[in-house]
Amino acid sequence: MRNALNRLFHTANTVILGKPRQIRLAICCLLARGHLLIEDVPGVGKTTLAHTLANLLGLKYQRIQFTSDLLPADIVGSSIFDGNNHAFHFQPGPIFHQMILADEINRSTPKAQSALLEAMEEHQVTVEGETRSLPEPFFVIATQNPVCQIGTFPLPESQLDRFLMRISLGYPDSRSERALLKGEDRSVLLEKLPVCLQTDELVAIQDQVRSIHVSDALLDYLQALIRFGRESGHYECGLSPRAGLALLNAARAWTFIEGREAVLPEDVQAVLAPVCGHRLRPVSSGATNADVIVAPMLEQVAAV
Amino acid sequence: MKKPAATSFVPDRTQENLLLFSVFFVAAPHLLNLGWAIVLYFSLMAAWRFASGYRPALLPGRLLLFLLTLSGAALVYVDYHRFYGREAGSSLFLVGLGLKLMEMRNRRDVYLVVYLAFFVALTQYLFSQSIALAVYTLAAVALLISVLIGLNAGPVLSLKTQFRMAASLVAQAMPIMVVLFIFFPRIAGPLWKLPDDPSSAKTGLSDIIEPGSVSRLALSREPAFRADFEGPLPLPAERYWRGPVFWHTDGRRWTLPPEQGRNTVQAPAFSGPAYRYTITLEPHQKRWVFALDLPKVFPENLAQTPEYLLLTPQNVGERRQYTISSYPNYRTGELSPAEREQGLQLPDRPSARMLRLVERWRQSSSDPKDIVNKALLHFREEPFVYTLNPPVIRDKPVDTFLFETRKGFCEHYATAFVYLMRVAGIPARVVTGYQGGQWNPVGKFLEVRQADAHAWAEVWLSEQGWTRVDPTAAVAPHRIEQGIDLDRQMADHEVSFSPVGRALADAAFDLHDWYDQARLIWASVDHAWNQRVLSYNPENQKRFWEALGIVDWRGLITWLTALLILCGVLVGLWLRPRRKPKAADPAMAAYNRFLKKMAKNGLVKQTGEGPRDFALRAASERPEAKEAIGAITTLFLRIRYGRQADPRDIDQLRRRVRALRV
Structure with missing residues (x-):
């Protein structure tokens, strides 16, 4: 499994060149x-990254292009009248896939955004009174353009919170x-990709991640970080309990990838940004670079 | 752990704007000192830099920068005709600071700008040493330090944090500043010998009298000196502060006698009560020390002229203090033939109407005293007007003033009176100085301002010797009793007398006007500042040291050491770790010992650095100890973060830490 x-x-790394940290994250x-x-300007390989992961994991993949006229039904699906059976028949939308690429999520209206975000949180959708579970594993990669670009509806903080991580490729x-310019066409490359990790293996790893050991000392450090976020005065509002849980889970996964059995402060630091x-949101500067935003946290909270 | 790369010299726009604002803030007081063109040039450079923060293309190229430099230097030369001296030197610094803003490209340039700004702040003390400037400079220094903090910390700090840190740094430096101020040996004289700038002449009495020489001072609020009295105050009408005495006139101007070949001083016979007081004299670039009529006891380093004027050995270029005793009742001795001749000197034949006037007085009485009173009566009864703006008289000033214009300030009355006395055959001379002074009930001292400058007459009467006669008192008695009301005078350019002055003069302090009160409080703070801070010269320092029991360098060292230890203890108490990392955990205790050992070798674990990251860094810097560091860290991590600690691990950790040699 480690080999896989x-x-x-x-x-x-052979498809997305020069971005090992982002791939790892x-x-x-x-x-x-x-x-x-994934927040970045167009054309740096956001979609390719999502597609690569889907192919390597052998997941059923669907891409939803978010536009300003996208409706919730376009995402979750709707009932269509079947003439033969004289009944309504539910036609599942693109959300019923294991991996969803929500491209340019901030181009659509908040209404369409919220349909996706509900599914992300609950792992189920409710259409016309009937609740339908989504396949497992269920993984959403959303991309968005930098907020300052024209024609965007920035995601509110409450919805940003649903994403475990935000990265940018650069x-x-x-x-x-x-190497990219010299190499093979990426779309051809993508089709040839082998499946490296079977779905049941992926689920098994996810279970193992949950059982990575976390000591009290580490929880002390984690809580010190959260307290710093709330009390230092560097940030407009502190980290929510959900953020604390997210940080812990991400640190566990990172520890697993590193091949260790117990989470160390360094693992928390690696996923903090x-x-x-x-x-x-920092109080003073309008910095949007995650590394800059968390720098005071990393430097001033004692890590032992 | 990654740090944001600090490649750009100014982290962001906010920091650059803060820098520009601070530099501008520092330079602003020079608006009062330097030519407006220089300040405008500097402001233009700062504004240019500000604009190019938003449009970098606006920054000047090499050629333009060169031309700007030339024009800046030319501007200084046009204004001052040289590049050294107080004004020109300071201007050059300001121009340089402005130009450096234009070529601020990397971090080093920013440091240079900040240090130049510190220097520009310092040059302001060459012009003024007031409290206001001192407070302003503290603020400026704090701003510049906050710029430095921002420059070094990168964009992680908020402006508020930056200011708070800078303010606390300045606050921490203050006690050290005070200690150094008190104990650093003072240097006699000013720290920098500056060439005398003719343009920077101080206001004050001049060594000739001509129409307008006293009245030009009448609107000046500048203090001339302040006097602290031991015991009662003299009455307002007795407050004549003696300055230069004039004998010789060419009909228009009165000039001082030459210094050489003067008679020896005839000690007058003093009687009655004495006033003892300390004068704090403002610099006026002359040798005169003003004392109440007539001084008897004065410091040894002062000389006295035959006219009883006190002189310092050199021009008074900085604030000085003298303690003097004066007797208002005195009788001077006989007049020598030479003095009599001087006291009767007339430049030309008096006019016919003047002779007629004097002849009329002489016919009614032959007693000089009666003639003096007749003359005073003449001034009182004829329609003479006391004004700041007398008409300009082209020739025969005395005659025209007496018989035609009849409008004048005290110097007109004093000179005309002396002229008339000499025509009448009574030896007379003109005395200038100050009359009056305002009692400051807050600081309990008498403040004499330039506006109190005055001229009066002295006649020689055989039974009393030299006797003061003030013709101005005959024309405008309020001038003598109340002083000039500057505020109203500023407004309408006419002489008004202040009722407040009288109230104060009687020491019956009943002020309703908060403005006057605020002014009095400010004057007394300023006086205290002058006495305690600015006059802290070598003698005062020595006196202060002696009060502390410091008589030689050994005592000084003892005091300094004690103070340093005290400061150290206070700072140590303040900086002591508030919460010691709790080491109830034995693994933690062992690990802390490990960290201490490493720190002794210059490897200090940063606050936010994880143990593993630290081990990697330490191992790469001390490859020889790599194995030990790795083992200790692995053990520690296993105990602290691992699933179950092996009880043997802790013993092994302790052993390895003890065995560690780095």
Whole structure:
């Protein structure tokens, strides 16, 4: 299983070049059963990353392009009248897949956004009074353009909170970019990708992640971080209990990826920026870079 | 753990704007000191930099920068015709600061700008040493420090935190400043010898009298000196502060006698009560020390002229203090033939109507005393007007004033009176100085301002010797009893007399006007500042040290050491760890010992650094101890974060920490 995980990283790195940290974080998010938000300018490989992960994990994959006229029914599906049986027949929407790529989520209206976000939280959708479960595992990767761009509906804080992590890919360095320009077409590459991790293996890993040991000393550190977020005065509002749980789960998954049995402060630090960056708003500067936002937390909270 | 890269020299727009604001704030007081063109030039540079923060293309290129530099230097030269000296030097600094803003490209340039700004703040003390400036400079220093903090901390701090940190740094520096101020050996004289700037002449009495020489002071609020009395105050009408005495006139101007070949001083016979007081003299770039008529006891370093004026060895270029005793009742001795000749000197033949006037007085009585009274009566009964704006008289000023215009300020009355006395054959001379003074009930001292400048006459009478006669008192008795009301005078340029002055003069303090009260309080604070801080010269320092029991350098060292220890203890108490990391956990205790050992070798674990990250860093810096560090950290992590601790692990951890050699 460890080998399968390593192969997964290795193969993903051959498709998305020069972004090992982001790939690691994306898979960490998946293993912690969280949803991922990728915020970046168009064309840096957000969709490719989602597609790669889906193919490598052998998950049923569907992409939903969010536009301003997208309606909730376009996501969850609707009942269609069947002439033969003289009855309404539910036609499932694209949400009934194991991995959803919600592309440019902040281009659609809050109404359509909320349909997706409900499904993310509950792992089920209710259509016309009937509740339908979503397949397991269920993983949403949403991408969004930087908020300052024209024609966007920024996700409110309460909905940002549903995403376990927010990462951004950024431009590749020049060596990776050269390799990208020289290399094979990505769409061809994607189709040839082998399945590295079977679905049952993935679920097994997710269960193992849950059983990673967390000591009281580590919880002390985690709580000190949360307290700092609330009391230091650096941030407009502190971290919610949900954020604390998210941080713990992400740290566990990271520990698993690192191949250790107990969570260390360093594991928490590794996932702090992607987990808390979108949940905190600094008081003074308008910094949006997650590393910058959590820097005071990392530097000033004693980690032992 | 990753730190945000600090490549750009100013972390963000806020920091750059803070820098520009601080620099501008620091330079602002120079608006009072330097030519407006220089300040405008500087403001233009700052505004330019501000604008180019939003549009970097606006920054000047090399050629333009060169031209700007030339024009800045030219501006200084046009204003002051040189590059050294107080004004020109300070201007040059300000221009340099403005130009440096233009070529602020990397971190080093920003530091340079900040240090230049500190220096510009310092140059302001060459112009003024007031409390207001001191407080302002403290604020400026705090601002500049907050800029430095922002520069070093990166964008992680909020502006508020930056200001708070800077303010606390300045507050912590204050006690050290006070200790250094008190104990650092003072240097006699000003710290910097500056070339005398002709443009920076102080206001004050001048060494010639001509129409307008006293009245030009009448609107000046500047203090001339302040006097602290031991015992009762003299009556307002007795407050004549003696300044230079004039004998010789060319009909228009009165000039001082030459210094050389003067007669020796004839000690007058003093009687009656004495007033003992301490004068705090403002710098006026002359040697005169003003004393109440007539001084008897004065410090040894002062000399006295035959006219009883006190002189310092050198021009008074900084604030000085003298303790003097004066007797209002005195009788001077005989007049020497030379003095009589000087006292009767006339530049030309008096006009016919003047001779007629004097002849009429002389016919009614031959007693000089009666003639003096007749002359005073003349001034009182004829329609003479006391005004700040007398008409300009081209020739025969005395004659025209006496018989035609009849409008004048005290110097007109004093000179005309002396002229008439000399025509009548009575030796007379003009005395200038100050008359009056305002009692400050808050600080309990008498403040004499430039507006109190006055001129009066002295005639020689055989039974009394030199006798003071003030013709102004005959024309405008209020001038003598109440002083000039500056506030009203400013408004309408006419002489008004202040009722407040009288109330104060009687020491019956009943002020309803809060403005006057505020002014009095401010004057007394200023006086205390002058006496305690600005006059802290080598002698005062020595006196203060002696009061503390410091008589030699050994005592000084004892005091300094004691103070340093006290400061150290206080700072130590303040900085002591509020919450010691609790080490009830034996593994934690062992690990803390490990950290201490590492810290002794210069490897300090940062607050936010995890044990594993620290071990990696330490191992890469001390490869020889890599194995031990790794083992200790693994054990510690296993005990602290692991699922179940092996009881043997803790013993092993302790052993390894004890065995560690780095």
